[in-house]
Amino acid sequence: MNERAVVDVEGLRMRYGGTDVLNEVTFQVGQGEVLALLGPNGAGKTTTVEILEGFRLRSAGRVQVLGADPANAGEEWRARIGVVLQSWRDHGKWRVRELLAHQASFYACSARRPWDADELIEAVGLTEHAGKKIRALSGGQRRRLDVAIGIVGRPEVLFLDEPTTGFDPVARREFHELVRGLGVTILLTTHDLDEAERLADRIAVLDRGRIVADGTPYELARQIAGQDRVRWKQSGRRLSESTQDSTAFVRELFATHGEAVSELEVHRASLEQTYLALVHEAEAAR
Numbered sequence: 001m002n003e004r005a006v007v008d009v010e011g012l013r014m015r016y017g018g019t020d021v022l023n024e025v026t027f028q029v030g031q032g033e034v035l036a037l038l039g040p041n042g043a044g045k046t047t048t049v050e051i052l053e054g055f056r057l058r059s060a061g062r063v064q065v066l067g068a069d070p071a072n073a074g075e076e077w078r079a080r081i082g083v084v085l086q087s088w089r090d091h092g093k094w095r096v097r098e099l100l101a102h103q104a105s106f107y108a109c110s111a112r113r114p115w116d117a118d119e120l121i122e123a124v125g126l127t128e129h130a131g132k133k134i135r136a137l138s139g140g141q142r143r144r145l146d147v148a149i150g151i152v153g154r155p156e157v158l159f160l161d162e163p164t165t166g167f168d169p170v171a172r173r174e175f176h177e178l179v180r181g182l183g184v185t186i187l188l189t190t191h192d193l194d195e196a197e198r199l200a201d202r203i204a205v206l207d208r209g210r211i212v213a214d215g216t217p218y219e220l221a222r223q224i225a226g227q228d229r230v231r232w233k234q235s236g237r238r239l240s241e242s243t244q245d246s247t248a249f250v251r252e253l254f255a256t257h258g259e260a261v262s263e264l265e266v267h268r269a270s271l272e273q274t275y276l277a278l279v280h281e282a283e284a285a286r
């Protein structure tokens with residue numbers, strides 16, 4: 001196991017009945033890192049996150065979060081992790097400020113001072129709804145409240161399971177800014193590849209219970225051969241070339257042709273292209 005990783009997963013298995021839904025899953029999340037876990041529906045993302053949160057018991061493998069096994073970690077550990085659950089529907093009669101102040105009171109004895117309810121309400125953009133009952137909030141407003149509840153205790157590690165589902169584009173952008181400003185270790189699941197690219201330092205792709213890729217968006221793009229396309233103009237002609245290493249290609253191009261080169265463009269595979277190719281490769285390998 002990696003001593004310095006905040007989340008450390010090795011050989012994780014989850015079996016329901018006779019079916020393995022997680023198979024030898026191994027990955028780490030370092031201090032302050034944001035890891036996005038991507039994968040098709042049913043790949044095992046939520047199962048993985050719930051095991052890390054201590055909400056599900058795994059079948060086999062080793063799991064450590066902040067140095068403890070979530071399967072038997074205590075209240076002190078729980079106070080150091082933040083979980084964004086799918087909507088607090090049971091609390092429909094509570095008002096936004098009331099619920100957040102109540103949640104903050106659980107952390108009163110913790111070493112990390114919880115967020116002040118009003119400051120947090122402002123940070124998640126709910127100031128004008130602070131006095132509203134939760135059942136009167138729209139889907140996107142309720143999701144912001146979910147996020148506020150997840151971070152109220154200033155967690156050291158935050159689990160976000162599809163956090164921006166139902167957000168309008170402005171709310172999504174504000175949420176991304178909020179999350180980037182938190183500076184904590186984050187494990188995020190999402191189907192929004194633009195969100196993954198904006199927020200994540202690293203991306204792990206889960207396909208039918210197995211990790212099929214793990215790296216920065218750039219590293220993942222590199223795994224898909226010949227994806228960079230370089231276009232340029234030279235002595236009045238438009239030229240284009242596919243290359244595995246566009247940096248080396250461009251260096252060579254300028255060394256050879258110097259000022260004859262103009263209008264240079266380098267197109268790298270988008271995360272969406274890379275993701276689709278990785279999932280396609282994984283399916284074909286079965």
Ligand SMILES: Nc1ncnc2c1ncn2[C@@H]1O[C@H](COP(=O)(O)OP(=O)(O)OP(=O)(O)O)[C@@H](O)[C@H]1O
Nearest residue numbers: 016017021039040041042043044045046047048191
């Ligand atoms: N309690 C359960 N009992 C049996 N099978 C389950 C249970 N929970 C999940 N599964 C199965 O485990 C697999 C992984 O589910 P999981 O919810 O982790 O996927 P996911 O990657 O989060 O999917 P999505 O993107 O659709 O949210 C699925 O095939 C699902 O049907």
